[in-house]
Amino acid sequence: MTSGRPSVARLSSWPTPLEPAPRLAAHLGLEPEDLWIKRDDLTGLAGGGNKVRKLEHTAGAALAAGADTLITTGAAQSNHARCTAAAAARLGLRSLLVLAGSPPAEPVGNLVLDLLLGAELHWAGPADDIELEKRATGLAEEVRAGGGRPYLVPFGGSGPIGARGYLDCAGELTEQAPDLAHLVVAVGSGGTMAGLVAGLGADRVLGVDSGAVADPVERVLGMLAELGTGAGNATGGQLRLRRDQVGPGYGVLTDAARRAMTDVARTEGLALDPVYTAKAFAGLRAAITDGEIQPGQRTVFLHTGGLPGLFGHVSSREWRWSL
Numbered sequence: 001m002t003s004g005r006p007s008v009a010r011l012s013s014w015p016t017p018l019e020p021a022p023r024l025a026a027h028l029g030l031e032p033e034d035l036w037i038k039r040d041d042l043t044g045l046a047g048g049g050n051k052v053r054k055l056e057h058t059a060g061a062a063l064a065a066g067a068d069t070l071i072t073t074g075a076a077q078s079n080h081a082r083c084t085a086a087a088a089a090r091l092g093l094r095s096l097l098v099l100a101g102s103p104p105a106e107p108v109g110n111l112v113l114d115l116l117l118g119a120e121l122h123w124a125g126p127a128d129d130i131e132l133e134k135r136a137t138g139l140a141e142e143v144r145a146g147g148g149r150p151y152l153v154p155f156g157g158s159g160p161i162g163a164r165g166y167l168d169c170a171g172e173l174t175e176q177a178p179d180l181a182h183l184v185v186a187v188g189s190g191g192t193m194a195g196l197v198a199g200l201g202a203d204r205v206l207g208v209d210s211g212a213v214a215d216p217v218e219r220v221l222g223m224l225a226e227l228g229t230g231a232g233n234a235t236g237g238q239l240r241l242r243r244d245q246v247g248p249g250y251g252v253l254t255d256a257a258r259r260a261m262t263d264v265a266r267t268e269g270l271a272l273d274p275v276y277t278a279k280a281f282a283g284l285r286a287a288i289t290d291g292e293i294q295p296g297q298r299t300v301f302l303h304t305g306g307l308p309g310l311f312g313h314v315s316s317r318e319w320r321w322s323l
Contacts, residue, residue, distance in 0.1 A: 007060035011087055012043040012052050015172040018300065023267040028288055031295050036177065037270070040169070041305035046086035046113050049079050049305025050192050053165030054157035055087045061161050062093070067151035069094040071140050073124075073132035075251065076101045077275070077309040080156050080189075082110040085119035095119040096143070096150075098136045100127045109312020129155045129189075129213055156189025156212070158219065160226035163195040167227070170199020173300065180204060181297035184287070186280035186304055187220070187241065188212035194223035196302075202238045206292070208283030210276050211246035244286060245279040251313060256282035273306030274313050280304075 017039045025035035043052035062070060070088045074081040074097065081097045088095035097119050107115055114121060124135045133155060140150040154162065173180060183200060187193050187207040196205045197220065209216050217236045224234055247254035257278035264270050264281060272278040284301055287293040 007064040008056050009060040009063060009087070009091060011045050011056050011059070011090060012048075014168070015176065016040050016042055016169075018173070018176040021268050021301075024264060027263060027267050028285060029295065030288065030293075030299070034295060034297060034299055036298070036300045037268070038169075038173065038176075038183075038300050038302045041303045041307065043305070045083060045090065046117060047079070047082060047110075047305065047308045049083060049307075050166075050302070051080045051083035051157050051305075052087075053169060054080075054162030054191055055083055055153070055165075057164045058151075058153050058157055058159070058162045059087045059091060059093075062151035062153070063091065065149075065151060067093065067149045069096060069143055069148050069150040070153055071096045071098070071136050071143070071150050072153035072157070073098045073100075073129065073136050073155050075099065076104070077110045077251075077312040079110060079273075079276075079306050079309055081119070082113050082117070082308060084153055084157070085114050085117040088119070089117045094148070096122060096139060098122045098124055098132055098139060100124055100132060109310070110308045111312065113308055154189070154191075156191060158189035158191025158194070158223065160223050163191040163198070163223045163227060166192050166195025167199045168195075169302075170196050173200065177298055177300055179298045180300055182206055182287075182293050182299040183302060184208065184280060184284045184293075184299065185302040186210050186276035187216050188276060190216050190219035191223060192302075192304065193241075194220045194227065197234060197239070198224055198227045202234045202240065205240060206283070206287060207239070207241045208245050208280040209241060209243040210279050211250035216243075217241060242283045242286065245283045247279075251275050253313070254279065254282065256285070260285065270303065271307055271310060272303075273310045275309060276304055276306055
């Protein structure tokens with residue numbers, strides 16, 4: 001624990017690797033040494049991903065508050081919900097997950113891990129992030145009435161506490177890639193981008209909206225203001241946020257995302273997930289096409305994980321890749 005900061009629950013090993021992707025760079029029209037991948041998919045903890053950094057801080061705050069139960073929300077294939085269940089198991093806490101939709105006939109993807117980790121699943125039917133939060137708040141009241149000590153972890157783990165995890169990541173990148181020009185990252189609930197902008201500045205971070213929330217700009221700006229860094233003075237016009245890769249909606253695989261998954265897999269042997277990282281990489285390609293990212297500039301793609309969800313999101317119809 002760092003003096004003057006909230007408690008941190010150590011859930012992984014740091015720093016994560018920064019790996020070159022020369023074949024992929026050349027495929028995209030960049031110089032072979034231009035493109036690097038920050039491997040936050042390697043954070044461990046039951047499938048890993050970017051949520052682990054956030055949970056080190058939110059779970060640390062929960063422990064400091066004397067909580068015995070973590071409650072959070074998400075889509076049925078939420079990577080954050082799965083990581084919250086894993087963090088709870090590691091720390092000896094109970095986990096309750098409020099998920100949008102209805103229980104499937106058989107669990108797949110992240111749901112298999114949720115159950116394996118001992119999470120209690122509460123299905124909310126068709127609900128957006130605001131309705132899910134209401135349901136989670138009501139559930140917390142029930143737990144409290146029963147003598148428990150619940151702690152509500154925000155949607156996606158995103159808030160001024162969780163975003164500190166990506167201040168940590170920004171520090172790693174400052175050492176690993178001091179000549180960084182562009183950092184490309186998927187934007188869901190906004191905490192990952194907020195922490196990175198706080199640590200690296202708005203000019204170097206390019207977020208790609210996945211469609212998870214209706215107001216990503218407002219969410220990122222709100223967290224920046226609460227983080228209390230110089231970047232908290234950023235405005236919506238200063239944030240680099242592409243919103244051209246959402247397609248028909250959140251969680252819907254687009255042709256550009258499918259192409260991104262194929263290209264990354266067949267040049268670098270890495271798997272992207274269809275909801276976040278595939279759309280983020282499609283945004284990176286679009287930024288190269290329109291000249292926002294140019295050859296000769298050090299560009300880092302933040303791989304935020306999500307592999308378990310790959311096996312729960314994509315239908316057999318969508319998996320008909322050319323062989």
